[in-house]
Amino acid sequence: MSIRCDVVVMGTGAAGLMAARSAAQAGADVWVISKMPHRAPNCTTAAYGDITWSTDETAEELAAQVIETGGCLSNQKLVEAFAEDIPARLADLRAMGVEFDEPRVLADGMPGAVRWSYRGKDSGLAMTDLMQAQAEQAGAKFMWEKVATRALVENGRVAGLAFLCLKTGELSVLEAPAIIVATGGGACMYRRTDNPPGATGDGIAMAYEAGAELVDIECVSFGFPQGRVDDALHAPEAPCEDLLEIGHAHYFLGGIRIDEQGASSIPGLFAAGESTGGVFGAARLGGSAVGECLVFGHRAGVAAAQYAAQATLTTDPDTARAEEDLATLMAGDADPYELADRLRAITWRYMGTVKTSDTLGQALSELAALDEDLPHMGAAGGQQLRTAVEVRSMRTLAELVARASLIREETRGCYWRTDFPEPDSATQLRNTIVRKEEGGPALSTEPPVMTRITSPREVRIGAGCFNYIERDA
Numbered sequence: 001m002s003i004r005c006d007v008v009v010m011g012t013g014a015a016g017l018m019a020a021r022s023a024a025q026a027g028a029d030v031w032v033i034s035k036m037p038h039r040a041p042n043c044t045t046a047a048y049g050d051i052t053w054s055t056d057e058t059a060e061e062l063a064a065q066v067i068e069t070g071g072c073l074s075n076q077k078l079v080e081a082f083a084e085d086i087p088a089r090l091a092d093l094r095a096m097g098v099e100f101d102e103p104r105v106l107a108d109g110m111p112g113a114v115r116w117s118y119r120g121k122d123s124g125l126a127m128t129d130l131m132q133a134q135a136e137q138a139g140a141k142f143m144w145e146k147v148a149t150r151a152l153v154e155n156g157r158v159a160g161l162a163f164l165c166l167k168t169g170e171l172s173v174l175e176a177p178a179i180i181v182a183t184g185g186g187a188c189m190y191r192r193t194d195n196p197p198g199a200t201g202d203g204i205a206m207a208y209e210a211g212a213e214l215v216d217i218e219c220v221s222f223g224f225p226q227g228r229v230d231d232a233l234h235a236p237e238a239p240c241e242d243l244l245e246i247g248h249a250h251y252f253l254g255g256i257r258i259d260e261q262g263a264s265s266i267p268g269l270f271a272a273g274e275s276t277g278g279v280f281g282a283a284r285l286g287g288s289a290v291g292e293c294l295v296f297g298h299r300a301g302v303a304a305a306q307y308a309a310q311a312t313l314t315t316d317p318d319t320a321r322a323e324e325d326l327a328t329l330m331a332g333d334a335d336p337y338e339l340a341d342r343l344r345a346i347t348w349r350y351m352g353t354v355k356t357s358d359t360l361g362q363a364l365s366e367l368a369a370l371d372e373d374l375p376h377m378g379a380a381g382g383q384q385l386r387t388a389v390e391v392r393s394m395r396t397l398a399e400l401v402a403r404a405s406l407i408r409e410e411t412r413g414c415y416w417r418t419d420f421p422e423p424d425s426a427t428q429l430r431n432t433i434v435r436k437e438e439g440g441p442a443l444s445t446e447p448p449v450m451t452r453i454t455s456p457r458e459v460r461i462g463a464g465c466f467n468y469i470e471r472d473a
């Protein structure tokens with residue numbers, strides 16, 4: 001099967017739904033795909049419901065809080081866009097019918113958070129149902145249980161997306177000049193995580209394979225008892241057995257590198273939400289993740305629609321590599337579930353909360369050992385086939401996180417190194433950029449884009465998400 005359209009959106013969390021709505025409202029013919037069944041949990045539906053709140057008057061302070069919390073690794077142009085757009089995107093949600101409690105603020109003149117008025121497990125479903133209805137009303141069409149496997153790129157530009165139907169195992173193509181990656185983060189690549197199944201970094205790995213740049217991919221935040229952070233940073237030996245049984249991977253701060261319009265380094269490839277990096281740096285404020293999805297989902301949707309309107313579509317893109325994928329996923333006898341377990345044990349043990357250059361090196365050699373079985377998976381279909389695709393994504397992502405971690409020799413925000421337990425702003429105040437090259441991943445560093453703050457007053461170190469910094473009156 002091959003379908004043609006203007007914009008393909010991958011993912012039905014807050015970022016994908018906002019992107020789909022805005023692209024369709026801007027006049028694009030939009031298809032949205034999700035690897036999960038309709039209304040199955042994702043990180044957005046699992047969220048507690050806090051969303052960054054600010055007014056036009058507090059946008060400036062919100063931007064400063066985001067930059068300082070992230071230890072000054074943010075691209076400050078992205079932060080400005082984030083802070084400026086939050087009021088308008090919250091107004092959009094209200095217009096869709098999403099209900100909120102009263103905003104909570106620390107002090108007058110400060111930004112804060114609103115919480116949606118839905119409680120309990122999957123409370124975000126009420127919001128995503130309303131967002132999906134809006135996207136459909138604007139003309140976006142949805143496909144469920146279709147797993148994207150490869151971004152098709154011809155002559156350096158996007159030509160479409162290859163995906164597998166999880167029910168039939170059939171390979172299909174959406175031919176489109178623009179795709180928006182909104183597949184979320186990769187916390188499920190660790191044995192312990194609070195993310196629902198499916199957060200395996202597929203879109204990040206796919207964008208990397210297609211040639212897009214990633215930024216600060218080593219910055220992963222872990223939920224961890226605050227009182228034990230020091231123990232992790234000063235563990236006598238690593239990995240430290242008792243610390244391995246606490247904490248969980250929570251959020252990918254790094255990801256696909258984007259500009260203010262959600263454009264990646266590949267023409268036609270846009271991204272939004274947790275699959276992207278650059279907004280938060282090394283740590284983020286509570287409530288800012290969903291806010292970021294809304295802001296950059298909208299921006300990416302509008303920009304992708306505009307791009308598609310003037311782009312020439314390459315017809316019949318080359319699907320040879322997508323077809324080759326099928327053999328590696330389905331024709332062998334290696335069990336994808338077993339490989340997923342092995343991979344998650346490696347990442348959690350050697351590249352989780354307690355890590356040093358030795359453990360990261362160990363992670364890389366154990367990940368390489370997985371490669372004997374990886375090209376010979378035997379997935380029959382359904383969840384097993386989805387897992388096979390996920391194992392491949394997690395393998396790619398794990399190596400990139402380990403390699404990028406090896407070159408960030410410091411502790412900053414939620415990024416911890418047991419062998420470098422202090423921040424080092426003199427040498428490490430820079431972004432890590434990863435790009436695919438012929439021989440493997442190429443890593444480089446660049447100074448962050450700074451438009452307003454050049455060094456944090458104090459580098460924050462901790463777990464999970466951070467509260468607003470209290471300012472002196």
Ligand SMILES: Cc1cc2nc3c(=O)[nH]c(=O)nc-3n(C[C@H](O)[C@H](O)[C@H](O)COP(=O)(O)OP(=O)(O)OC[C@H]3O[C@@H](n4cnc5c(N)ncnc54)[C@H](O)[C@@H]3O)c2cc1C
Binds near residue numbers: 194
């Ligand atoms: C327990 C928990 C509580 C949280 N609470 C808050 C909170 O209160 N406030 C806040 O701001 N943030 C919170 N966060 C973080 C926030 O929820 C997420 O960062 C955000 O929802 C991510 O949204 P997203 O749209 O980028 O991705 P997701 O919501 O994760 O959606 C990803 C989508 O991509 C699809 N997908 C993935 N791979 C493929 C593929 N290969 N092919 C097709 N489809 C694919 C998935 O099916 C899914 O639909 C919380 C996170 C967790 C885990």
